[in-house]
Amino acid sequence: xxxxxxxxxxxxxxxxxxxxxxxxxxxxxxxxxxxxxxxxxxxxxxxxxxxxxxxxxxxxxxxxxxxxxxxxxxxxxxxxxxxxxxxxxxxxxxxxxxxxxxxxxxxxxxxxxxxxxxxxxxxx
Amino acid sequence: xxxxxxxxxxxxxxxxxxxxxxxxxxxxxxxxxxxxxxxxxxxxxxxxxxxxxxxxxxxxxxxxxxxxxxxxxxxxxxxxxxxxxxxxxxxxxxxxxxxxxxxxxxxxxxxxxxxxxxxxxxxxxxxxxxxxxxxxxxxxxxxxxxxxxxxxxxxxxxxxxxxxxxxxxxxxxxxxxxxxxxxxxxxxxxxxxxxxxxxxxxxxxxxxxxxxxxxxxxxxxxxxxxxxxxxxxxxxx
Numbered sequence: 001x002x003x004x005x006x007x008x009x010x011x012x013x014x015x016x017x018x019x020x021x022x023x024x025x026x027x028x029x030x031x032x033x034x035x036x037x038x039x040x041x042x043x044x045x046x047x048x049x050x051x052x053x054x055x056x057x058x059x060x061x062x063x064x065x066x067x068x069x070x071x072x073x074x075x076x077x078x079x080x081x082x083x084x085x086x087x088x089x090x091x092x093x094x095x096x097x098x099x100x101x102x103x104x105x106x107x108x109x110x111x112x113x114x115x116x117x118x119x120x121x122x123x124x
Numbered sequence: 125x126x127x128x129x130x131x132x133x134x135x136x137x138x139x140x141x142x143x144x145x146x147x148x149x150x151x152x153x154x155x156x157x158x159x160x161x162x163x164x165x166x167x168x169x170x171x172x173x174x175x176x177x178x179x180x181x182x183x184x185x186x187x188x189x190x191x192x193x194x195x196x197x198x199x200x201x202x203x204x205x206x207x208x209x210x211x212x213x214x215x216x217x218x219x220x221x222x223x224x225x226x227x228x229x230x231x232x233x234x235x236x237x238x239x240x241x242x243x244x245x246x247x248x249x250x251x252x253x254x255x256x257x258x259x260x261x262x263x264x265x266x267x268x269x270x271x272x273x274x275x276x277x278x279x280x281x282x283x284x285x286x287x288x289x290x291x292x293x294x295x296x297x298x299x300x301x302x303x304x305x306x307x308x309x310x311x312x313x314x315x316x317x318x319x320x321x322x323x324x325x326x327x328x329x330x331x332x333x334x335x336x337x338x339x340x341x342x343x344x345x346x347x348x349x350x351x352x353x354x355x356x357x358x359x360x361x
Contacts, residue, residue, distance in 0.1 A: 030224035032315055034322045038332075041324050079326070101231040103258075103316060107355040114351075115327045122326050 006050050015061055018047050018080075019073060022065075026072035029104040048080045052124075059084045066092045071105035079112060083123055090116070141252055206236055206244045215247035226251055226312065230258045253278035257310035262360040268353075271308035280314040281306050284349030285342060286321060289334055295342055305346065309358045317352055 009017065021040050028036040051059045063085055065077035078092040093116075096109035115121035211229055216222050229248055232241050233255055242249050257278030272281050283290070283305050290300045299305065309317075321334045328336045333352075337345050353359035 027224065029319070030227045031220040032223050032319050033220060034319050037319075038324050042330075045326075045330075101235075103227065103230070103313075103356060104320075106357065107316075107320065107352075110355045111325075111327065120327055122329075 006046055011058065011061055014047060014050065015065075018044065018062060018076075019065060019068070021047070022073040022076040023070060025076070026070055026102070026104075029072065029102075044076060044080075051080075057084055063088060071096060071100040071102040075105045075109055075112075078109075082116075082121075140256065204236060204240065206232060206240055211241065211245040211248070213245060222251070223312075223315065226255055226258070229255050230312070233259055254310075254312050258312040260310055260358075262354075262357050264360055268307035268309060268359060269303075272303070272306045274308065276308065278311055279308050280311045282309045282314050282317070284353075285345035286334065286337075286349070289337065290342075290345065293338065299342060307353070307358075309353070313356050313358050316356055320352065320356075 006014065006017075021044050025037055025040040025044070028034070028040060048059065051057070051061065059081050062077045062081050065073055066081070066088055068074050068077065074092050075096055078089040078096075081089045082093075093109045093112050096105050097113045098106075100106045100109075112121060210232065212221075212225055216225055225245070226248065229241055229245065238252075238256075242252075248255065255278075257276075271279065283300065284307065285295070285300070285305055287300055291297075322332045324330050324332055325336075333348065337348055340348075350359070354361050
């Protein structure tokens with residue numbers, strides 16, 4: 001989907017797209033499909049940027065995904081809401097970094113915790 | 125006669141697999157005797173029964189392999205039926221789907237017990253060494269080093285500084301294959317780390333770790349490789 005198409009979507013549609021892409025990225029992780037993972041990474045980034053550019057920075061609409069049943073979706077929602085809801089997002093990342101039922105979510109959460117502590121995580 | 129060391133790791137794994145196999149057989153027998161109920165499709169009521177393997181299993185007793193797979197986020201002992209359709213009953217058609225299902229199965233081994241997983245997805249039995257190894261707790265550095273070259277089932281020798289990338293960058297073979305660069309890790313962790321190294325990363329300005337390390341020193345490559353072992357729970361923090 002192009003950037004212009006993303007910008008034409010309503011909030012609910014965009015949240016649904018974010019969730020479905022994060023689930024597909026989870027599958028790509030599990031199945032070792034790196035090209036799919038990387039492609040989805042940039043699409044999720046576009047959606048995050050789109051929410052950020054909307055009036056008042058609308059990334060908080062992703063907060064309900066912090067309690068999603070799939071650990072990877074919680075992780076992706078958390079790193080996209082770190083700026084607008086740091087306490088809630090950091091809480092989820094910390095929890096995943098300790099333990100989850102998904103080895104990728106836990107590994108990436110640990111990396112994010114390290115990067116936040118070093119101040120090298122790109123917060124914007 | 126030359127002195128030979130006994131491969132305790134391999135013997136232990138064989139013993140665990142034998143115990144697992146026996147436990148599954150005993151469970152099948154016990155459930156058959158109790159006329160275990162099976163999920164049936166409307167179209168095939170007449171052919172369903174405890175002797176066929178074409179439906180998810182309902183059972184009400186705990187199953188355990190607690191010594192190998194302690195419970196995680198589960199109230200009570202490991203065991204009980206798996207949530208429906210959480211694992212494919214039949215072996216998936218592609219190797220990617222097989223890998224995905226084996227990754228899904230690893231925490232289920234820990235949470236529900238190996239026997240419950242194998243009853244729900246019997247095809248996983250032939251991949252049990254991979255899943256058992258993938259469920260390993262983080263190890264000490266010495267543990268990872270001492271098993272290099274042993275060819276253990278379910279494990280691979282892994283290069284801290286990536287082999288092919290280091291070769292492309294012109295590092296000498298004695299460094300790449302040197303003792304300081306090799307550890308023995310679960311094969312599925314090896315695959316996961318290989319994938320991780322080629323996935324874009326926001327902290328690396330949307331580069332993959334492999335791209336990021338392309339012009340880095342040997343020490344930086346090894347340090348990065350070490351940190352990744354900790355991220356994936358292979359090496360103790």
